[in-house]
């Protein structure tokens with residue numbers, strides 16, 4: 437007959453945990469409360485097991501961890517928790533999603549700091565700052581708005597006016613959406629950013645999304661769709677958009693995710709503008725009013 441397994445003192449191990457626990461497992465470290473919880477965890481692995489499993493696994497997540505796992509055996513044994521309603525069991529997913537998001541944000545901050553090589557004059561690529569600031573002006577809202585208004589005032593064809601009117605609408609829509617999202621998200625600019633930007637709005641103290649990246653993506657898509665350009669010029673337009681976006685991170689103005697989302701938003705904004713394309717047929721008032729100027 438097999439003899440019962442014994443612990444270091446030669447005493448038989450308790451039947452409830454001896455067959456499954458090993459030295460160093462939670463059941464060994466604690467008193468009766470720990471063993472009870474351990475058995476509950478094992479039971480939760482079986483198909484169709486007690487619904488407390490969701491509660492126990494949720495208690496391992498970082499959200500629930502603080503002071504909630506009684507395996508240290510500090511307290512008296514606890515009664516099995518009551519089964520949770522379905523919506524409480526969904527608690528597991530947000531914790532995994534939360535971990536994934538936090539990891540992404542940590543990578544984002546780390547990468548943005550590494551790439552912010554022109555953030556100040558004394559940075560490793562500090563001498564490139566003037567060039568980066570030139571790129572900043574090339575994607576700024578004011579030159580684009582003033583330039584479009586000027587071209588509109590000079591345009592003598594209906595087709596030209598229609599395109600420019602829509603570019604103006606696109607630029608205003610972009611300013612509005614970016615200001616709205618910045619105001620809602622309120623993500624601070626990176627700590628290494630020097631706030632020395634040329635003309636800003638109050639929401640520009642926030643960084644998500646990058647207004648320069650949205651504008652660069654929007655304008656380049658607009659230009660590629662409405663101007664007939666030779667291939668090298670088309671390549672230049674796309675390159676300009678990417679360089680403007682990248683320069684935001686190099687200048688320390690933005691994190692990588694601000695720029696990535698900015699590109700996505702700008703690209704999407706063009707689809708909105710294209711869908712609501714203004715023409716003398718669907719917005720005659722605009723065109724007649726402009727003609728009377």
Ligand SMILES: CC(C)=CCC/C(C)=C/CC/C(C)=C/COP(=O)(O)O
Nearest residue numbers: 577578635636637640646647648649
């Ligand atoms: C009509 C009107 C409200 C014009 C305002 C133009 C203006 C001051 C735009 C701000 C552009 C700007 C500094 C955006 C910030 O870009 P980030 O890439 O730093 O987000």
